[in-house]
Amino acid sequence: MATLFGCDEKTIRKGIKERANPESLEQTTIRRSGGGRKCEMSKNPDIDEIFWEILREHTAGDPMDEKIKWTNLTRHEIREKLNKKGIKDRYNIVRKLLKKHGFVKRKALKKTSTGQPKNRDKQFKKIASYRTEYENSENPIISIDASIKESIGNLYREGHLETTETIEVFDHDFPNFADKKVTPYAIYDLKNNESFVNIGTSCDTSDFVCDSIKMWWNTADELLDIRAQIANRDGIVP
Structure with missing residues (x-):
């Protein structure tokens, strides 16, 4: 059959198994779960630690609110520093890391009151x-x-x-x-x-x-x- 259809014998064996177990075909996606190329983030379990190591000397914060932090590094600069650490940013890893750790590109908001003068x-x-x-x-x-x-x-x-x-x-x-x-x-x-x-x-x-x-x-x-x-x-x- 492999010769007749011009395919590999493994494909024939896989088709026979799927016919014997039709429930295995009931999935909503074309690619089965776990398939495809692995993300660089999943390949490097220490990537979060490396990310914070890069940002540590380039991050400041609000002394009145420990949740508010910002960095003076651009995404391009973070990408270059990751490359020097052996992590290649091929799939927009910098954007994903920034988002994961709560960094979002924002403009300063004029909101804090300077007080109300008496007169x-x-x-x-x-x-x-x-x-x-x-x-x-x-x-x-x-x-x-x-x-x-x-x-x-x-x-x-x-x-x-x-x-x-x-x-x-x-x-x-x-x-x-x-x-x-x-x-x-x-x-x-x-x-x-x-x-x-x-x-x-x-x-x-x-x-x-x-x-x-x-x-x-x-x-x-x-x-x-x-x-x-x-x-x-x-x-x-x-």
Whole structure:
């Protein structure tokens, strides 16, 4: 029969046994239990000890909670150290070991409270009172802030333009390629729903702020007779 079907005699004998015992064929998987190539983790009974030996000098923890630990080693660095110990990471062993011992890639969570200042609400109540006072008067209320600095020059810009030819710019946006940097300073008039932007080449200094407010003041005709104003910047009333 082996010659007729072109198979090994062991296969024929196995088929005869399976026909004699049909219950052995009742399984849900194609491969029988225990079959296949053995995992590297099962080949090395000391792999957990080796793993912690590698992490021992590269692991820190929370002094207030012994369950919280972290390592400064990357998976690639752990893999290299395992290779030096004679363990080849062919089947993502590092990922399995990290998961087994509770290490999961996470981002830091801003949650721990720094405490509640005694007069925390006082500043907000003061700001609200100023706003109410100025809303009921002719005095303006403005919101001021500097935007992100922009490099000026033959540099790449996001977006599209209607052009007749392709606009070519530098292949890299290195700072030294820029002609200069500018700082847009925005002033928003809350009452009139109007904005004013002053673009300067200086840093975001107090002089630049005052000059920007002065320019806005001088361009607003209706403010010529006003003697006071309120400016909000990051929740602070100057």
